[in-house]
Amino acid sequence: xxxxxxxxxxxxxxxxxxxxxxxxxxxxxxxxxxxxxxxxxxxxxxxxxxxxxxxxxxxxxxxxxxxxxxxxxxxxxxxxxxxxxxxxxxxxxxxxxxxxxxxxxxxxxxxxxxxxxxxxxxxxxxxxxxxxxxxxxxxxxxxxxxxxxxxxxxxxxxxxxxxxxxxxxxxxxxxxxxxxxxxxxxxxxxxxxxxxxxxxxxxxxxx
Amino acid sequence: xxxxxxxxxxxxxxxxxxxxxxxxxxxxxxxxxxxxxxxxxxxxxxxxxxxxxxxxxxxxxxxxxxxxxxxxxxxxxxxxxxxxxxxxxxxxxxxxxxxxxxxxxxxxxxxxxxxxxxxxxxxxxxxxxxxxxxxxxxxxxxxxxxxxxxxxxxxxxxxxxxxxxxxxxxxxxxxxxxxxxxxxxxxxxxxxxxxxxxxxxxxxxxxxxxxxxxxxxxxxxxxxxxxxxxxxxxxxxxxxxxxxxxxxxxxxxxxxxxxxxxxxxxxxxxxxxxxxxxxxxxxxxxxxxxxxxxxxxxxxxxxxxxx
Numbered sequence: 294x295x296x297x298x299x300x301x302x303x304x305x306x307x308x309x310x311x312x313x314x315x316x317x318x319x320x321x322x323x324x325x326x327x328x329x330x331x332x333x334x335x336x337x338x339x340x341x342x343x344x345x346x347x348x349x350x351x352x353x354x355x356x357x358x359x360x361x362x363x364x365x366x367x368x369x370x371x372x373x374x375x376x377x378x379x380x381x382x383x384x385x386x387x388x389x390x391x392x393x394x395x396x397x398x399x400x401x402x403x404x405x406x407x408x409x410x411x412x413x414x415x416x417x418x419x420x421x422x423x424x425x426x427x428x429x430x431x432x433x434x435x436x437x438x439x440x441x442x443x444x445x446x447x448x449x450x451x452x453x454x455x456x457x458x459x460x461x462x463x464x465x466x467x468x469x470x471x472x473x474x475x476x477x478x479x480x481x482x483x484x485x486x487x488x489x490x491x492x493x494x495x496x497x498x499x500x
Numbered sequence: 501x502x503x504x505x506x507x508x509x510x511x512x513x514x515x516x517x518x519x520x521x522x523x524x525x526x527x528x529x530x531x532x533x534x535x536x537x538x539x540x541x542x543x544x545x546x547x548x549x550x551x552x553x554x555x556x557x558x559x560x561x562x563x564x565x566x567x568x569x570x571x572x573x574x575x576x577x578x579x580x581x582x583x584x585x586x587x588x589x590x591x592x593x594x595x596x597x598x599x600x601x602x603x604x605x606x607x608x609x610x611x612x613x614x615x616x617x618x619x620x621x622x623x624x625x626x627x628x629x630x631x632x633x634x635x636x637x638x639x640x641x642x643x644x645x646x647x648x649x650x651x652x653x654x655x656x657x658x659x660x661x662x663x664x665x666x667x668x669x670x671x672x673x674x675x676x677x678x679x680x681x682x683x684x685x686x687x688x689x690x691x692x693x694x695x696x697x698x699x700x701x702x703x704x705x706x707x708x709x710x711x712x713x714x715x716x717x718x719x720x721x722x723x724x725x726x727x728x729x730x731x732x733x734x735x736x737x738x739x740x741x742x743x744x745x746x747x748x749x750x751x752x753x754x755x756x757x758x759x760x761x762x763x764x765x766x767x768x769x770x771x772x773x774x775x776x777x778x779x780x781x782x783x784x785x786x787x788x789x790x791x792x793x794x795x796x797x798x799x800x801x802x803x804x805x806x807x
Contacts, residue, residue, distance in 0.1 A: 297574045300786070305580065308785050312593050339597070356597050365593035369803030374597030 306459050314452055317359030317434050319443040320366050330396045331442035335418055336389035337363070337372040338411040341425075342380045348427030352384040355430040366446060375410040386423040386433065387411040388440060394419045401440045570614050571732040573775055581790035584752070585745050585798040587779045592741070592804065594784035600742035600807050603782045604630065607752060609734040609759055610776040617770055619729040620762045627750045630725060630737050636718050639663055639687055639703065640680035649715035664690040678717050679703035679710050734759060741781065744805035749793060752777075 321334040339360070341352035356374050364372055385408040394402070402421035414420045421440060425433045437443070448456065582590075588605075595603045611620075637657040640646040647658050657663055657674055660683050668690075677696065679687055687703070696702045703709040709717070727736040738751045756774065763772035780786035794801070 297576065297579050301579060304785050304787070308594070309590060312590065360596045361593040364596040365589065368589050368592060368799050371807040372596050373807050 306455060306462075310452060310455055310459070312361050312365050314446075314448040314456070315358070315362055316431055317355075317362040318366060319363065319438065319445040321363075321370065321441055321443050324391065327391070332393060332395060333391040334367075334370055334388060334441055335391050335415075336370060336387075336412070338375070338387040338389075338408070339373070339385075339425075340375045340377060340382075340387075340408050340410045341384040342377050342382055344380055347380045349380070349384045351428045351430050351433055352386070352425050355386070355425070355433045358430055359434050373412070377410065383408060383424065384426040385411070386425050386437065388421045388423065388437070389414055390419045390421065392417055392419065394421045395440060395442065397440055397442075401436055567615065570612070573610075573612055576776060576788070579776075579788050581788045582779075583792040583795040583798060584749060584779070584789060585794045585801060585804070587787035587789060588745055588748065588804055589799060590787060591779070591781045591784045595741050595781055598741065598783065601740050603741040604737040605739040605741065605743065605748060606735060606780045606782070607738045607755060608778040608780060608786065609756070609774055610778070611729060611732050611734065611763075612771075612773040612775045613729075613732050614770070618766060620734060620759065620766075620772065621728040622758065622762050623724045623726050624736070624755060624758050625724050626738065627754055628739065628743065628747045630739055630751070635674040636676045636678065637663060637674035637701075638678050638680070638718060639683045641682050644680075644682075646680050646715070660686055664692060667692055667695055674701075677701040677703050677709065681710055681712060684710060742806050745793070745801045747805075752779075 322328070322331050324333045327333040337360075339352060339356055341349045341356075343349075345353065360372055360374070364370075383406055385403075385406055387408050388402075390398075398421040401423065403424040406422045406424050408422055411420070411422075423433070423436055423440065425436075428436070438445070591605065635657075638646075639660060640658065642659050642661075651658050657666070664687075684703075693702060725736055727734050736755070738755055739748045743751075756777070759774065763774075766772065777789045777791075778786040779789055
């Protein structure tokens with residue numbers, strides 16, 4: 294197994310921190326905190342096509358970037374993703390509400406879009422389908438946020454310091470990379486020079 | 501990781517040890533020094549290089565590092581360790597959108613052990629089966645008691661001649677193959693080694709796939725997982741992503757118990773201890789576990805199963 298520090302740094306700063314803070318780090322209304330305007334979310338489903346042309350890029354980025362954060366902060370909500378081969382097909386995010394859809398659903402959700410790959414809603418569920426074709430993932434997230442009234446979770450002080458430290462490390466790494474590169478280049482140059490000098494001696498001997 | 505001398509190619513290693521003997525007529529460590537005449541011959545292509553390296557080694561005499569007897573164990577103090585539920589919460593976040601029966605939880609068990617000597621190698625049956633479907637073929641005389649039992653135990657394909665015909669026709673629709681000793685004669689006559697051998701499906705007594713009690717073996721193989729220790733780490737899948745924390749805990753406990761039993765069963769002089777347990781997944785990072793099931797900030801375990 295790899296060195297503990299290497300493992301820890303990668304896990305803590307790059308991956309764990311990334312899943313705790315960022316776009317999409319938010320909590321959906323739970324059954325206890327739901328209001329009639331914004332009911333609880335019971336399930337999410339995302340469908341998009343395999344290749345990015347035709348406006349499917351944002352949906353994939355949403356899965357890559359936002360869904361892990363949403364899943365981390367809402368561990369009880371099932372989230373499924375379906376990748377189709379149908380480029381002309383829809384890129385859709387289905388949101389399942391308990392009992393009835395939120396009051397913003399009529400404005401934001403696409404009424405005529407039907408996602409055939411999404412699981413069928415239960416009797417006490419109402420689905421609102423977002424058309425996410427051609428949208429970038431932050432746009433998808435803001436749409437979803439407005440639809441569900443999710444409360445974003447701000448980074449704590451400790452997380453902020455960690456983020457700052459990461460930023461500093463990145464700057465330092467850039468600096469160090471240049472330093473090491475010049476060092477290696479210098480060594481290589483010297484070796485080449487010696488090699489050339491040796492070659493000339495050989496030539497003189499042959500003459 | 502490994503010491504310097506293990507990084508060297510074998511030819512260079514032979515070279516290094518021979519250099520040492522020329523410098524010091526009395527070999528330092530007779531155990532380490534092994535004359536390797538064959539490797540000498542193979543490394544004879546660069547004779548000028550050899551002499552230069554010899555003169556260099558005379559100047560700065562660097563004793564080559566001996567192999568450590570044991571694997572190097574890193575101090576785990578700076579390692580942040582997680583309770584099982586917390587690690588699962590993170591892993592489920594990383595695996596979001598994957599098929600819950602396809603993505604698997606994995607466990608990596610680091611052992612405290614010697615570099616040489618026997619390794620742990622066994623098979624394990626989990627309380628909650630990890631594989632969704634393991635199709636098993638049983639070769640036994642048709643119409644016998646074993647056929648009925650094998651079918652009852654869940655084998656997909658049972659028989660003698662029909663199996664051979666299917667395999668010869670290129671229809672191999674099973675992942676494991678077991679044979680009864682009574683059918684081995686017919687099996688060897690059927691000459692299927694060419695087809696089954698490369699796929700690792702050949703039944704043999706050595707691997708425990710030629711047995712009298714076919715049904716029990718089928719039962720075991722259906723939920724069984726083979727594992728072995730490599731470089732002091734045992735890695736094996738222990739659960740589907742859809743498992744609840746309780747299910748995963750049961751499987752993890754069964755795994756560790758079995759590994760400890762395996763270690764205890766070894767020779768008296770050989771001691772193996774579990775040093776670190778890491779929970780990982782098909783697409784996720786590894787989380788070192790601290791042995792707790794839940795911590796204060798864990799969420800309700802009922803929420804953590806399914807997709």
